[in-house]
Structures are given as C-alpha cells and as structure tokens.
Amino acid sequence: MTARPEPPHLDVLGIGNAIVDVVAQVPEAFLTRHAMHKGAMALIDAATAERLYAALPAAQESSGGSAANTCAVAAALGARVGFLGRVADDQLGRVFRHDIAAAGVHFPTPALIGGAPTARCLIAVTEDGQRTMNTFLGACVAFGPDEVDEALVGAAAVTYLEGYLFDPPAAQAAFRRAAAVAHAAGREVALTLSDSFCVDRHRDAFRDLVANHVDILFANEAEICALYERTDFAAAVAHARLDIPLAVLTRSEAGSVILRGATTVEVAAVPAHLVDTTGAGDAYAAGFLAAYTAGRSLAACGRLGSIAAAEAISHLGARPQRPLDGELAALVN
Amino acid sequence: MTARPEPPHLDVLGIGNAIVDVVAQVPEAFLTRHAMHKGAMALIDAATAERLYAALPAAQESSGGSAANTCAVAAALGARVGFLGRVADDQLGRVFRHDIAAAGVHFPTPALIGGAPTARCLIAVTEDGQRTMNTFLGACVAFGPDEVDEALVGAAAVTYLEGYLFDPPAAQAAFRRAAAVAHAAGREVALTLSDSFCVDRHRDAFRDLVANHVDILFANEAEICALYERTDFAAAVAHARLDIPLAVLTRSEAGSVILRGATTVEVAAVPAHLVDTTGAGDAYAAGFLAAYTAGRSLAACGRLGSIAAAEAISHLGARPQRPLDGELAALVN
DSSP: OOOOOOOOSEEEEEEOOOEEEEEEEOOHHHHHHTTOOTTOEEEOOHHHHHHHHHHSOSOEEEEOOHHHHHHHHHHHTTOOEEEEOOOBSSHHHHHHHHHHHHTTOBOOOOOBOSSSOOEEEEEEEOTTSOEEEEEEOGGGGGOOGGGOOHHHHHTEEEEEEEGGGGSSTTHHHHHHHHHHHHHHTTOEEEEEOOOHHHHHHTHHHHHHHHHHTOSEEEEEHHHHHHHTTOSOHHHHHHHHHHHOSEEEEEOGGGOEEEEETTEEEEEOOOOOOOSOOTTHHHHHHHHHHHHHTTTOOHHHHHHHHHHHHHHHHTSSSSSOOSOOTTTTTTOOO | OOOOOOOOSEEEEEEOOOEEEEEEEOOHHHHHHTTOOTTOEEEOOHHHHHHHHHHSOSOEEEEEOHHHHHHHHHHHTTOOEEEEOOOBSSHHHHHHHHHHHHTTOBOOOOOBOSSSOOEEEEEEEOTTSOEEEEEEOGGGGGOOGGGOOHHHHHTEEEEEEEGGGGSSTTHHHHHHHHHHHHHHTTOEEEEEOOOHHHHHHTHHHHHHHHHHTOSEEEEEHHHHHHHTTOSOHHHHHHHHHHHOSEEEEEOGGGOEEEEETTEEEEEOOOOOOOSOOTTHHHHHHHHHHHHHTTTOOHHHHHHHHHHHHHHHHTSSSSSOOSOOTTTTTTOOO
16 A cells, blocks of 8 residues: 655645746847847856846846746745755845745755856846747756755655756756656646747756656647747647647737647637736746645636736836735636 | 136036945834934934844845936036945945946046945835835945045036935035035036935034035925924025025925026926836936036026936836936927
C-alpha cells in the first residue's frame, strides 16, 4: 500500500530567475537601432547591459522575473505561494526581496554574497503595448541544485518552473532535482516555455522534460510551435495532446485552449485596454494555478487566467496594481 | 558702465536633493498606523527607512527629488537644463544618473564615494491620489558649497532651488553661495518652499532668503501661509506681493495666482484624471520656468505650468510619461 501524501502547505512553489525589471517606453526605431526582436527576450552580458541602459529613456524599476510574477499574482488571488530564486546582496536584490514578501510570497533563498549583482531585465515597451526584453542574468547564474529547498518542493501542490531557468548553466540540474522531489512527494510539476527563442536554445532538453517530467505545460502559440518544430498551431496542438497530461495554450486576444486527454476547453480572453503586455502570460498561469489548486474546473482555471492577464496588460509593469482577492470566489464554475 | 551678462547657456539650473522614489499604493489606515501627516514630507533616519519599507506594499522605483523632477519636466518641455545634487556610487545612484541624463538634463555632480547610500523617498499613495512622503536623505547630506558649480550657476538664466535642500546640514550654505554667484552674473534665483512642515523647520532662514535673495518664489497655499504665519490666504498674498518680485502661488484644482508688483494674473487648472499628486508642484514650476525663460507672458507661464501639472497627476510617479515637447510652441500668448 502506497502512503498518501500529506495535504500540501503551499499551493504553488515557483522556481525561476529573480530579476528587477527596468521598464521604459520607446519608439519603434529603438528596436531596429539595437537589433531587437519585438516581443522576444534576449540574454545580454554586463557590458551590453551597460550600453543598452545608457541608450534607454528614463525608466521605472519594479520587481519582475517570469515565475516570480506568477507567484505574486497567484498570492494576490489568494493562493499560498513560495518562490525560489537567486538575488545578490545589493540594493536591487533588497528591492526584489521586499516586493515578493510584500506580495505575500514566502522567499527563503539566501542572497548571493560577493558574486554578480542582482539580475535585471531591460524592457522596451513600444506604442502598440508589446514588450521586448534584454536580460542580464547576474546572480541568477548562481542558482543550482543546492538552492532547491526539498522540504518546500515536497510541501507544494504544484512546483512551477519557468523555461528561462534553462539559460543559467546550473539551473537545468536544479529543475531536474525539483521535478524528482515533487513527484516523489506525490505533487505535480508545471512548466512554462517562456519564449520561442528560449525553446530554440534548449529544444532537446525541453522535449525530454515535457515528455517525461512535466504534468502541466503552459505555452503560447509561438512557443508550442517552436517546441514541436511545427509552423501550424493545429499540428502542434495534436502533438501536445499526446505528449502532456495537461497543456494550457494561450493565444493573446484569441483566448486560450486547454487540453487534457481527449478533452478540449476553449476560453475567451477578457477584454482590456492594452498598455503593456509585460507579464500577461505570467499572470494567466497564476490565475490558472490559483483556481487549479483550489480544485476548480478547467473552464474556471482558464477564466481566472484570462482575468489576471487582462489586469496585467492594462498597466505598465508585470505585478498587479489592483486587488485580485475576490476574483477566485466570484468564479461561477 | 556695467558689463551686460553673456546670454545664458542654460535656461534652468536646479539644485536639490537627488532622490530615488519608492512608490506604493496604500489604504488610508497605513498612514494612521505609521503616524503620517497626509500630503506632507517627513525626514526619517536609516533605521526608520528600513522599518517603513518593510511595512510598505510592493512598490515601484523611479527617479525623483523635487528640483530634479522640475528639471526633467522642463527639459521635456524643451528648456536647456542642468541639475546639481548628490547621489552615492551605488545601484540607486546609477538609476538616478541614468534617468536624469535620459531626460536630457546635464548632471555633473560626482557621486559620493564611501558615504551614505543614495537618498530614497518612500511615497505612500492613497486612493484619493494624495501622496505622503518619508525621506531618508542618505548621500544628500554630503551636498555643500563645494558642490555648487559656479560656472554652471553663472551660465543659467534661472537657478532654481528646492526648500527641501534646507534639511541637509551643509546645503543652506550651498544655497547662499549659489544665490550670490547667480546674482553676481546677472541671473535670477528661484525658490520653491516645498512643504509647509519644511517651512516650519526653517522659517527664519526662509524669511531672510525670500526677502533678500530670491527673485521668483513658488509656493502652494499651505506653504505661503506657513512662511508668513497667516491662516488666511489673502493675507499671505498681500504679504508676498510686498516681499518678493515675482510670487507664483498654486492652489491645486483652483489653479494658480501670479503676483508681480501690482499685477495679479489668475490661471485656471487644466482638468485631469487624478491618479497621484506626486510631482504636481514640481511639474508646475517646470512649465512656468520653461515659458518664463523663453520670454513668454505670465499668463502663458502659468498655463504651461498647469498643463505640466495635469500630466503629472494623471499617472503614478513624478516624471513625465508622455511627450511634452510641443506644448510650449502651442501656447497662444
């Protein structure tokens, strides 16, 4: 007889890059001049970060990081949330730590002493609301298997990993350890593919993980097509349905599609005045997981994802700017 | 025969505290719990800054400082602008330096090495859009007469000083030096009273400076009443008219009153959707000075002030979020 797992103490444990966002509104020409792919995330070194920052207009700083954003939104929605990620012992690291704690997220990872500074992401927001990101990983490269808090992973209903975590060299091993610990404790593992360029950088590792270690996959159209090297969304959907127990595919204003075995649930987007798409996918995953770990229907999970995404795109920056704590209780199914 | 001064190379040179703002939206109860006077600025030490920051919700960081905000807005309006103020050689200091340079403001003051960190202002914004500020002065206390760049002061049509600069101990001497240099070069000196509590802290020094060294005074109702210890705005106006060559008195949604000798110009406020009053007075002064140094009428100066203030209150934070470069040319008188 197999022992049944203890009730989880956390609904969601995020593991990801701990990043401070530097957000500035730019003209389209800025992207061209600096050879940026609109909507994508590029990795940059310290020298490039200095050069791009110098070229950037006056900016606002706020805590970011894809999985960390998801954690902050999920906590705002009432879920019990933890986060693992690496900041440095510097001013921006203290900003990150303050904000995630203020969002109600448990964040036990100690700061890196004497290494690279806290990671930052330079986010150029164009007039169409699209964000284009350039990330200096800084202290995130010091996140490895030793930073995976096994007790916390074992205590979380869902451990949620961001695809961007595949970029720091030691983090793939951390991911595999977290997935093994979660499954050994009878928990679920979720992954977001993060970015189609990130999928291109790590396709084989992603394919192996998705097929063998992931229970819930979040991806947008470009990412799922990149994963399976398809140009056609329908073909990628067919592949995902066979490959993953639960696939959650977002399509911007066309809403989202949720696949579980033979079941398909289509969810409409919630209309919003688009200011900045930063954090839209992160917020969708937060809404989905907050409803999922509360035992709600797939339709309700998608609906809460859409509500959270609509809040995220209606202002500059990725963290919530209005209370979301009544949204889960207000869901109808 | 007196030599006529050279044409100025700068329209406005601001001298003030170089501060990074930490802005968070709070419930009214937050102000009560932490014994804050709504709408005022209080000085706090490093330990109190730590304690209040820990209590603050998730925040956004952006460059601030009263005169620095005025400089950024004046530059956005097309004026040639410089700023003198002290940051530390740390991450927040680099954020401040980046943003003021990106705003087009010349900022030559070197960073403080090995002293206090860059100043920060914790700004609690309540639902009514009012901001309540707690400032840790940090590196600003190292701003003194040696930091007054005499060539720059001599080259600026107007040297603009913030009243908050009276709080750091060495800055009053810097102010007097700047005023003397400006007047010796045939330039004008402007002062903003900043805050009625700041006036209460330094009333005698302010009274002496306003009567003997200031050409243009900016104040709101509470500040001008505090300066002359009057409870009645009309009585304070009568006193100001006798005391100051040019007094510019702002009254929030009731607009502004400009006094020059026997002349009185009343200016209406520009309607705006109020989100956050942070920087409204700073932006008004910027609009006024950008038009004033362009040789426009007092009515046009007040109008441009009102336009800039309306932009400032329509979003979170004190720095402009939309282009303002066409506003001066669009003025009708």
